[in-house]
């Protein structure tokens with residue numbers, strides 16, 4: 001049996017070769033309409049295929065947002081399966097954005113669904129919520145290690161409501177978000193060139209210098225484009241951790257479809273702005 005190289009190593013290489021951009025596959029009903037597609041399974045399939053065709057051979061990471069597929073029931077999930085498989089076959093790493101989180105015994109089943117190498121929805125990494133306690137994610141951490149996959153744990157999310165949970169200060173004086181980052185740093189200790197257990201940290205959050213983002217793992221940074229952050233914000237938000245940042249753009253790219261060239265041009269523009277911001281810092 002061939003053992004897959006750990007996600008962190010595969011991601012580091014993809015980021016070095018292709019640049020760090022992650023494009024989201026978020027088939028909002030409004031985007032289907034803008035693309036001249038029906039809000040049905042055929043529209044969903046055309047949308048997803050087009051994004052994969054436009055992006056999978058050039059960006060480091062594609063991140064399908066499961067909710068927009070689940071909306072159509074089992075046939076939508078079938079489209080998600082094909083999307084993941086085609087994107088991976090074309091050379092992109094796939095982060096499944098399903099934000100799963102539950103008690104450990106149920107978490108094990110979620111992990112089997114997305115991180116077992118024989119699962120129809122096997123993805124290179126999965127977004128997970130640690131807000132049933134970081135330890136509840138252990139089955140996902142264990143299976144990810146076994147499969148050469150990764151996780152992105154919600155630490156400091158891009159939405160304004162996240163602060164009431166994530167900035168809350170615990171009895172030991174550390175915030176909840178900082179605690180999640182510390183768990184991830186422990187998970188990734190000693191891994192080279194990069195650990196496989198990433199954090200989600202919004203690009204919208206402004207100065208995060210009070211947080212230790214040095215987790216030796218990737219930092220998925222949503223919020224660029226539609227949520228108002230720009231690539232130029234990245235150095236201020238991420239400081240010394242900038243090299244490990246995977247900036248995500250969904251609607252900011254997708255709104256340029258359905259033309260494949262226009263999608264590529266939009267993604268290239270973000271990629272150039274990101275490179276400029278990273279190299280200037």
Ligand SMILES: O=C(O)c1cc(=O)[nH]c(=O)n1[C@@H]1O[C@H](COP(=O)(O)O)[C@@H](O)[C@H]1O
Pocket residue numbers: 024026065097127156157158159200201202222223224225226227248249250251252
């Ligand atoms: O885990 C995520 O990807 C995520 C975390 C977060 O804190 N904020 C956030 O926006 N996201 C996701 O990132 C994408 C952002 O989409 P746009 O705002 O269209 O670029 C959506 O799929 C969100 O579900």
